[in-house]
Amino acid sequence: MTRTRAIAALLGAAAVTAGAALAEPVEDKLTVNGQIEMTTWTEPSPVVDDALPQLISGWHFRGTETRAMQADDFDNPGMIYVDGAREAWDTVEGEAGKSCASCHGDVSEGMKGVRAVYPKWSEEAGQVMTLEMQVNACRTQGMEAEPLKYTGTDMTSMVALISSVSRGMPVNVATDGPAAETWEQGKELYYTRFGQLELSCANCHEDNYGRMIRADHLSQGHINGFPVYRLKNTKLNAVHSRFKGCVRDTRAETFSPGSPEFVALELYVASRGNGLSVEGPSVRN
Amino acid sequence: MADNVRPRVKAPRSAEAGETVTIKTLISHPMESGQRKDADGNTIPRSIIHRFTCAFNGETVIDVAMEPAISTNPYFEFQAVIPDAGDMTFTWHDDDGSVYEETKSIALA
DSSP states (O other): OHHHHHHHHHHHHHHHHTOOSBOOOOOOOOEETTTEEOOOEEOOOGGGTTTOSSEEOGGGGSOHHHHHHHTOTTTOTHHHHHHHHHHHHTOOBTTTTBOHHHHHOSHHHHTTTHHHHOSEEETTTTEEEOHHHHHHHIIIIISOOOOOOTTSHHHHHHHHHHHHTTTTSBOOOOOSGGGHHHHHHHHHHHTSOBTTTTBOHHHHHTTSTTBEETTEEOOOOOOTTOSEEETTTTEEEOHHHHHHHHHHHTTOOOOOTTOHHHHHHHHHHHHHTBTBBOOOSEEEO | OOTTOEEEEEOOSEEOTTEEEEEEEEEEOOOBOSOOBOTTSOBOOOBOEEEEEEEETTEEEEEEEOOTTSOSSOEEEEEEEEOSSEEEEEEEEETTSOEEEEEEEEEEO
16 A cells, blocks of 8 residues: 555656646637637736736636537536526525525626625625625525535535626636735645645646646646536536645645635635636536 | 436527538436445436437437436437428436426428
8 A cells, every 4th residue: 555655656746747748728719609708818917927927727728529518508517507506596495585586686687797706805704705605694694594515516506607697707806905814825825735745736736737647637727617517527516626626636634615724725716817707617527 | 207307409490491400409317327326235226318209390300219328417419401390399208207398499491
């Protein structure tokens, strides 16, 4: 066992440092349903101009067929979950006898632009709130219903629905003001090496994007496409599930989805993609 | 009936007589193969859609027998010649006896 691990560690290290195999992003243009033009390759925002020369959506790092799936809502399996959430949006739940629609009206009007600015500082809560936290705050306080599991299908589908109506709008999370402290904490986490492999987020997604990590392409790790429908597990995946998977792969004890650490990391990672279009639900492998 | 089964079809609203059009269909369904076991070791019973058909004005376009190896949310894309205006009906037959139906009208351009 120890020996297998040592070999695996060597392979992992070789993939990251030697980086012989290239997996360059493909030049292409993403237009969803022939209508929504996406910004998937752009100049970096001031937040990360020293870290990344160009902002490239993970979409460019995927294969031709996978990229095509995202270009049409019928072909995008993530939209199945969006349809499910559309029903949940109008469903009355909880003691207060309300549905999402009771307060927010039609989702495509009431939620337009929301995904683009989350995570966001909430004066009321006195902390940075992710979209998931906001959904559950609405459920527990507004609807007096049970909160949804943070990375469960119901929650992720709802986030996908809210995200889908902001597609094409640029990600624009605030990193200053009261959110600055959380943002700094997220940045610290991003550059901290974790686990037995001693890898930070930056080791892969900043230093080695465009190369192979074993059999997979390393992207810049933007989260503008979340929730993501992944072909490998045939379901929608939440941002914090992805974070957890990445930290686990460094062979570290991970933080929990919804934990303050991951909320801070989400804010920082989202800000690195400021300027890219909201793509969620996107399709990746 | 399996939960959250929802058929969807993408077909053109109109076509020229004799034109070949592309039809896309997808139905959300877990397609439980009957090969898996739950946490207690009991076999999860098979529950799949075993037949998919498409007919245009009553005439069969395709009739597909499906087996347990087909993935979740089966997707079919095929081409059909549209001889005349009419209704295209799609039916999916579930193992539990449910039949899901969808109809698309295609007009002549």
